[in-house]
Amino acid sequence: METLILEKPGRLLAGDRAEPAAPGAGEALVRIHRVGVCGTDLHAFHGRQPFFAFPRVLGHELGVEVLQVGDGVEHLKPGDCCCVEPYLNCGTCIACRNGKPNCCEAISVLGVHQDGGMTRKLVLPARKLHPSASLSHDQLALIEPLAIGCHAVARGNPRAGETVLVIGAGPIGMAVIQFALERETRVIVMDINDERLDFCRRQLGVQLTLRADVEDLPGELRKLGDGDLPTAVFDATGSPAAMHKSFELPAHGGRIVFVGLFQGQLSFEDPLFHRRELTIMGSRNALPADFTRIIRLIEEGRIDTNPWITHRAPLAEVPGVFGDWANPATGVRKAMIHVAD
Ligand SMILES: [Zn+2]
Ligand SMILES: [Zn+2]
Numbered sequence: 546m547e548t549l550i551l552e553k554p555g556r557l558l559a560g561d562r563a564e565p566a567a568p569g570a571g572e573a574l575v576r577i578h579r580v581g582v583c584g585t586d587l588h589a590f591h592g593r594q595p596f597f598a599f600p601r602v603l604g605h606e607l608g609v610e611v612l613q614v615g616d617g618v619e620h621l622k623p624g625d626c627c628c629v630e631p632y633l634n635c636g637t638c639i640a641c642r643n644g645k646p647n648c649c650e651a652i653s654v655l656g657v658h659q660d661g662g663m664t665r666k667l668v669l670p671a672r673k674l675h676p677s678a679s680l681s682h683d684q685l686a687l688i689e690p691l692a693i694g695c696h697a698v699a700r701g702n703p704r705a706g707e708t709v710l711v712i713g714a715g716p717i718g719m720a721v722i723q724f725a726l727e728r729e730t731r732v733i734v735m736d737i738n739d740e741r742l743d744f745c746r747r748q749l750g751v752q753l754t755l756r757a758d759v760e761d762l763p764g765e766l767r768k769l770g771d772g773d774l775p776t777a778v779f780d781a782t783g784s785p786a787a788m789h790k791s792f793e794l795p796a797h798g799g800r801i802v803f804v805g806l807f808q809g810q811l812s813f814e815d816p817l818f819h820r821r822e823l824t825i826m827g828s829r830n831a832l833p834a835d836f837t838r839i840i841r842l843i844e845e846g847r848i849d850t851n852p853w854i855t856h857r858a859p860l861a862e863v864p865g866v867f868g869d870w871a872n873p874a875t876g877v878r879k880a881m882i883h884v885a886d
Pocket of ligand 2: 634635637640642646649650652
């Protein structure tokens with residue numbers, strides 16, 4: 546079975562893997578149709594993703610079709626098209642018991658901790674498959690990256706009319722923006738890339754944007770916020786410098802949600818934190834309810850997925866183009882791998 550294997554950083558090859566066995570109880574055999582490529586995959590390709598062991602089959606943003614279900618699976622039948630919640634959790638640790646499977650102590654993310662979807666077929670736990678009767682395979686593969694933003698906004702929980710700052714207008718930032726706008730907050734987007742800021746204004750309906758390298762950031766933010774700083778700040782950069790700087794940007798009593806991540810220490814001036822009585826939150830992965838909610842929002846036409854996909858390739862051609870996709874100069878927002886039509 547044709548499979549792309551990342552043998553080691555920089556070396557992505559077309560390989561062969563055995564067909565999966567028939568699904569057991571509670572499982573489903575699926576055919577992969579689409580695999581979205583994201584920053585995690587590109588970091589793995591560059592060897593900058595410390596969770597990875599090699600060789601690894603990447604791919605966690607999946608649009609799939611059910612081929613066969615095992616015993617006890619009632620919500621799916623062959624032919625159903627689904628998105629995949631790729632966060633396989635233990636079900637028994639304290640996070641799982643408290644309804645937070647997204648940060649399970651023993652989490653295993655498809656395409657990260659275990660082999661993922663850059664292949665023809667997979668057997669998956671059926672409860673991780675969320676079907677839709679009308680979404681396209683492309684749209685189904687976009688649900689996971691959207692869910693990252695959906696969950697982050699739920700963590701920050703901004704109200705309508707509140708001023709929200711989103712730092713970083715890459716795919717994670719775009720997802721945060723969509724759900725912040727969906728709550729009718731006043732969204733300011735900050736980035737160092739003018740093209741990305743333009744895109745947010747033209748395609749996402751963002752009205753307020755700011756270059757991250759202006760001299761007096763808090764001052765410029767106050768101008769955009771009618772004299773006040775934003776009460777909710779979302780970092781979608783995963784850049785240590787941007788995250789450090791973000792402590793200067795929330796209003797007194799405000800909060801910061803770190804969506805992006807990096808490996809290392811994050812430091813800040815304690816008075817920036819204490820004087821403002823800030824709340825600092827991490828946001829990791831997403832919850833099952835985020836997946837079902839996003840399916841509904843796209844079905845109802847309340848989220849437009851058209852602006853997302855910029856690049857496409859069939860599975861066999863991916864080794865030849867993956868290096869380009871990993872180069873920011875090629876302007877990739879979301880690359881989509883076609884495994885089956
Ligand atoms: Zn991703
Ligand atoms: Zn758990």
